[in-house]
Amino acid sequence: MTSTIIVINPNSNEGVTAGIDAALEPLRMAGGPAIRALTLKEGPPGVQSQHDVESVTLPLARLAQSLEAEASAFVIACFSDPGLHVVREAVKCPVLGIAECGVLTALTMGHAFGVIAILQTSIPRHLRLWGAMGVTDRLAGELAIGLTVAELADRERTLKRMIDTGKRLRDERQANTIVMGCAGMAVFRDPLQDALGIPVIEPTQAAATMALGRVRLGW
Amino acid sequence: MTSTIIVINPNSNEGVTAGIDAALEPLRMAGGPAIRALTLKEGPPGVQSQHDVESVTLPLARLAQSLEAEASAFVIACFSDPGLHVVREAVKCPVLGIAECGVLTALTMGHAFGVIAILQTSIPRHLRLWGAMGVTDRLAGELAIGLTVAELADRERTLKRMIDTGKRLRDERQANTIVMGCAGMAVFRDPLQDALGIPVIEPTQAAATMALGRVRLGW
Amino acid sequence: MTSTIIVINPNSNEGVTAGIDAALEPLRMAGGPAIRALTLKEGPPGVQSQHDVESVTLPLARLAQSLEAEASAFVIACFSDPGLHVVREAVKCPVLGIAECGVLTALTMGHAFGVIAILQTSIPRHLRLWGAMGVTDRLAGELAIGLTVAELADRERTLKRMIDTGKRLRDERQANTIVMGCAGMAVFRDPLQDALGIPVIEPTQAAATMALGRVRLGW
Amino acid sequence: MTSTIIVINPNSNEGVTAGIDAALEPLRMAGGPAIRALTLKEGPPGVQSQHDVESVTLPLARLAQSLEAEASAFVIACFSDPGLHVVREAVKCPVLGIAECGVLTALTMGHAFGVIAILQTSIPRHLRLWGAMGVTDRLAGELAIGLTVAELADRERTLKRMIDTGKRLRDERQANTIVMGCAGMAVFRDPLQDALGIPVIEPTQAAATMALGRVRLGW
Amino acid sequence: MTSTIIVINPNSNEGVTAGIDAALEPLRMAGGPAIRALTLKEGPPGVQSQHDVESVTLPLARLAQSLEAEASAFVIACFSDPGLHVVREAVKCPVLGIAECGVLTALTMGHAFGVIAILQTSIPRHLRLWGAMGVTDRLAGELAIGLTVAELADRERTLKRMIDTGKRLRDERQANTIVMGCAGMAVFRDPLQDALGIPVIEPTQAAATMALGRVRLGW
Amino acid sequence: MTSTIIVINPNSNEGVTAGIDAALEPLRMAGGPAIRALTLKEGPPGVQSQHDVESVTLPLARLAQSLEAEASAFVIACFSDPGLHVVREAVKCPVLGIAECGVLTALTMGHAFGVIAILQTSIPRHLRLWGAMGVTDRLAGELAIGLTVAELADRERTLKRMIDTGKRLRDERQANTIVMGCAGMAVFRDPLQDALGIPVIEPTQAAATMALGRVRLGW
Structure with a gap:
């Protein structure tokens, strides 16, 4: 069974997710883990304010938990590392923050x-x-x-x-x-x-x- | 009009809120601001995990905003200072964290x-x-x-x-x-x-x- | 019996002391401690040099000790915090420095x-x-x-x-x-x-x- | 053309190199870079003293330069990161230290x-x-x-x-x-x-x- | 004219000064500066409390100034470096603290x-x-x-x-x-x-x- | 027997060594240690690159060891302190770096x-x-x-x-x-x-x- 890295864009902008997805292409290798970029649908259009940051922490944890069976690792793709520690607490696999x-x-x-x-x-x-x-x-x-x-x-x-x-x-x-x-x-x-x-x-x-x-x- | 400091206990334990309330008695002075200790009703029984911390940030911001007209300052009474920066962003008056x-x-x-x-x-x-x-x-x-x-x-x-x-x-x-x-x-x-x-x-x-x-x- | 906070201006400029006194008015409350601003009479006209700083340390300690019976706390009102630690050693009550x-x-x-x-x-x-x-x-x-x-x-x-x-x-x-x-x-x-x-x-x-x-x- | 990561063991202990080589197996993927573990032949049996550290810096730089055509990156596999900065200066590709x-x-x-x-x-x-x-x-x-x-x-x-x-x-x-x-x-x-x-x-x-x-x- | 380093013991214990004097013997060289150890006569028997520290700062500055004509440098020989900065301000030559x-x-x-x-x-x-x-x-x-x-x-x-x-x-x-x-x-x-x-x-x-x-x- | 401080210029520029030698004249005192400035002959013309730094570490250690009998202390006279720790390891006497x-x-x-x-x-x-x-x-x-x-x-x-x-x-x-x-x-x-x-x-x-x-x- 293949392993999968799930990279979550905490904002709801699918264009950003597409940009992330394209950026990760070089890290996809035959024989290596799949890498998927996902959008946190309930996220704000952009994570700008502190409110935006806080608004995605629990949704990120929930999303990660819901995907835990199919994920080998998670990356939170927002430069404030929102929810980094709560997602780490929520799932057993590695969780990395981009900041x-x-x-x-x-x-x-x-x-x-x-x-x-x-x-x-x-x-x-x-x-x-x-x-x-x-x-x-x-x-x-x-x-x-x-x-x-x-x-x-x-x-x-x-x-x-x-x-x-x-x-x-x-x-x-x-x-x-x-x-x-x-x-x-x-x-x-x-x-x-x-x-x-x-x-x-x-x-x-x-x-x-x-x-x-x-x-x-x-x- | 009198001013009021609102001290919010982010956990739902009314006993803790009562303890906080009693502890603040010496800071209540004739001529000084009222000091009220409130319970964040939707808070967890205790703030122990990172999930507990994250679960109270937006509720704290909402509660503070709803009380903004009657509050001169807020204190967040949990030693992880949950939501400190989002509450500061949410209201104009001073917001202090106990940690x-x-x-x-x-x-x-x-x-x-x-x-x-x-x-x-x-x-x-x-x-x-x-x-x-x-x-x-x-x-x-x-x-x-x-x-x-x-x-x-x-x-x-x-x-x-x-x-x-x-x-x-x-x-x-x-x-x-x-x-x-x-x-x-x-x-x-x-x-x-x-x-x-x-x-x-x-x-x-x-x-x-x-x-x-x-x-x-x-x- | 009422408690008293004594704020000492370590320079001898009574105008400065008056300015300090006025600035503390909002912290005076009916049921709260009295707050008095005092001038260290033997202080220099202004605390500018290191000599000025050192010249007030022991006089501050002596003044604080002489006032200990009537003071509940002291504030040393000079931004170099002159004598902060010697005054703390000299009296039992709280001593705060403004820097x-x-x-x-x-x-x-x-x-x-x-x-x-x-x-x-x-x-x-x-x-x-x-x-x-x-x-x-x-x-x-x-x-x-x-x-x-x-x-x-x-x-x-x-x-x-x-x-x-x-x-x-x-x-x-x-x-x-x-x-x-x-x-x-x-x-x-x-x-x-x-x-x-x-x-x-x-x-x-x-x-x-x-x-x-x-x-x-x-x- | 395939790319290659060259991991250099600065000591001359082939057993250590073999251990390193085995440890890197999981990072070898069909479509990914080759990963080779090499021994710095002129290295000491172990890098223990400061002399040992200094003795491998230029040999590491020379070895890296000699391999530059076939290497996409180098790793210096000694926990004192000997020669890390001189190897970085010597070659254009990435050089990483294990410490x-x-x-x-x-x-x-x-x-x-x-x-x-x-x-x-x-x-x-x-x-x-x-x-x-x-x-x-x-x-x-x-x-x-x-x-x-x-x-x-x-x-x-x-x-x-x-x-x-x-x-x-x-x-x-x-x-x-x-x-x-x-x-x-x-x-x-x-x-x-x-x-x-x-x-x-x-x-x-x-x-x-x-x-x-x-x-x-x-x- | 010969130069002189004056080492001041801020406590009044002549035995300590004698110990300091003996300890400096190796630094006395035929062609080098004289090194004198002096006692600050008005110093306390030992510098133990913060009061002791503060009590010697101005006396040290005065003593240094009084000796400035004959001194090429001063050393303050107490491990709290009392008065270090005020003596530096008081005289033009180098002033060193032992701590x-x-x-x-x-x-x-x-x-x-x-x-x-x-x-x-x-x-x-x-x-x-x-x-x-x-x-x-x-x-x-x-x-x-x-x-x-x-x-x-x-x-x-x-x-x-x-x-x-x-x-x-x-x-x-x-x-x-x-x-x-x-x-x-x-x-x-x-x-x-x-x-x-x-x-x-x-x-x-x-x-x-x-x-x-x-x-x-x-x- | 007289003691000697040996100051080693790690670059091969004798003019630099001469400048160092002249600069140390004031520290030579009758009765004090001799102070000699030496050139590391195999050193580069100047220590500019990291390669230059690394190239002198072992030669410095060797030179220091070869001079150990006649040296009471060494100074490494290059502002990157090349080889400081390996020379310290190589000889028993004090070794100081100029940086x-x-x-x-x-x-x-x-x-x-x-x-x-x-x-x-x-x-x-x-x-x-x-x-x-x-x-x-x-x-x-x-x-x-x-x-x-x-x-x-x-x-x-x-x-x-x-x-x-x-x-x-x-x-x-x-x-x-x-x-x-x-x-x-x-x-x-x-x-x-x-x-x-x-x-x-x-x-x-x-x-x-x-x-x-x-x-x-x-x-």
């Missing part, structure tokens, strides 16, 4: 990491995460591109803002790597890295990688 | 603080909080008494366990103060402090104090 | 705190305090307005400098809250907060609040 | 990590690594089993020592996870985890997992 | 440092120093021998207590070096190091060394 | 230290050192002058770049002291300090000072 894995992966790719957030208001929430993770000493800085979920649809502007923000992190804050503080924007990773000349980490790919290892190793 | 305020108050009463947790499984959750707060360097240690919510009813045994755990924190971990890692046990503060000979912080009282100041000062 | 309490209160009002110092030369002394307190990870930055005690009399200029400095802390250092690094300037809190749009903490009020709770709770 | 990846993976599996070292004298070297990585706040402790490379051959005793040491880390230091501070002992992971009841991280598997993702993702 | 220099020197001699304090009550004061210095991550622990100044006269018992305490720091806290948390006990350094088998730092010698360099280099 | 000693000495001369690096690419290596040393909280920042070893020959430009970089550290990063992140440039210390108005630490002099004390004290 956690994105940042930890960055630590292997350069000394100081910068984070590109979407919204200014998410930064304190993320800083609490880096503090809880105990990795604040490695943080060069976190800056927001300042676009709403709706505005992200203009992909040219979005990429331009990411590049501008990444350059500030690199030049003003001395970031050696950049973590993309969002899910579903993997298509920007390559052009962003090309523009910045320093490694760029796509966090959902980073988390799915760690899930893949855990599944194969059985721990 | 946060209990630990911060401890920092004014001695150098290294120890925490007496109820359950072993809550300790990692608390450690994430201390990390997010950035105060880990002041933590002497956190140890659990290892009793379930049901077992806490045997108050003699509970106090004895608290004293034993506090002595370990004081003697083995060099704690200079002790934070009680629970709500609704204010009656144990005095005997615990007497037995340990170092300051003991009751966190709901600590948080209500900070709320009181914020209400009176209007900021 | 300590101002910063700890800030930690409940936003993630990263900025500090507006008066003098550039005070910043290393304050940084030692934040280090000793173990809260450096939460510090966004500390910047000075660069006015001498004498120049502070021009209140319009003082406020303007505070606003300019606060904006730099907010915009360049990503401070989410601002702690006023001085005593006796509570009148600037509201306009400063209005101008900055982020919470501003007046430290003497913060410390008196924590003293109030300690007095009422008897611990 | 770094083992600890970072542990951070996703529990709050405080414990490390089981082989030799007491390696602990300060590892502590410098955790400090350089900026993850000291998550370290519960590191303890050595105190056996020489030669003595490790008695596998029953080795396992027993690991279990004893792991229990001390779990019970006295409150470790929530255990990182095996060595390469080539993957066969002990399962019995160790069974005996301890908390997650045990085998660091070569952890590093190979991160290499696998990097190779597949092309970053 | 600061003792700990910094320890950082070059092993990874984790342990401190042997005389009194339990001094430990929180020292912990504030390590925090202000930003070196807490390197601290293995600090334990007290628990003898009063009077009891220290029984040198056999004192040494025995130091050895016992040092062994606990080495064995239970994994200290790699030991800093003697006192002045005037240099005679114990050798037997203590012999008994412990790890480096022992005598802090007055460490500070005088750093003063010596500063004087010779003219910076 | 370590330069930074530790800076901690006694001001609160926040800035580092002037030569090359941008050395900064992450240095940051790993500050992290391993546990002193990151005291770091104001590290910036590079961006000149290659060859370009350093233009001393006027080099000094100008150092001054510019030092001013940025002082003004933008609030550094209170500056550590020169290189060996063999002691002649710039005075003009740099004059230009900046804050203490400038020459690290080889700082390390030789600590070696001098260790030699004289016999520990």
